[in-house]
Amino acid sequence: MPSSKGFRGRKIQRTTRETPIGDVVDGLLRDRVLAAGVRVGRLAASWERIVGPRLASETAPVSLEGGVLAVAASTGPWGAQARFLADEIRKQANAALGSEEVARVQIVIRRDPQKGL
Numbered sequence: 001m002p003s004s005k006g007f008r009g010r011k012i013q014r015t016t017r018e019t020p021i022g023d024v025v026d027g028l029l030r031d032r033v034l035a036a037g038v039r040v041g042r043l044a045a046s047w048e049r050i051v052g053p054r055l056a057s058e059t060a061p062v063s064l065e066g067g068v069l070a071v072a073a074s075t076g077p078w079g080a081q082a083r084f085l086a087d088e089i090r091k092q093a094n095a096a097l098g099s100e101e102v103a104r105v106q107i108v109i110r111r112d113p114q115k116g117l
Contacts, residue, residue: 039064040061042097043069043096046096049092050089050096051082051089051092055078058113059113060072061093062108062110069089069102069104069105071106071108072108072109073108073110074111074113079109083107086104086107087105090103090104090105
């Protein structure tokens with residue numbers, strides 16, 4: 001079994017009976033760790049529309065936990081620009097998600113913001 005953070009302590013029940021793929025996908029999307037990744041993936045897919053093309057080339061969403069959207073910026077000046085626009089990023093991210101899930105935007109500096117997406 002995988003040993004990554006999201007799989008520790010899980011009790012996975014195996015079965016030999018057939019399960020419709022829709023039930024499998026529904027179960028995966030109910031999983032908090034995977035669902036968080038799906039939401040970040042949705043934001044990443046529409047990131048240019050959320051922040052504009054220039055800022056999108058220097059930033060990327062990296063996580064969404066507890067209402068905090070972490071956004072990586074390539075340099076300090078781009079981080080400052082994203083910080084200045086944090087409230088607008090929050091509003092646009094919520095619009096893209098179709099919910100009020102993002103309560104706050106936190107900026108982190110990472111040389112390659114898109115790495116890992």
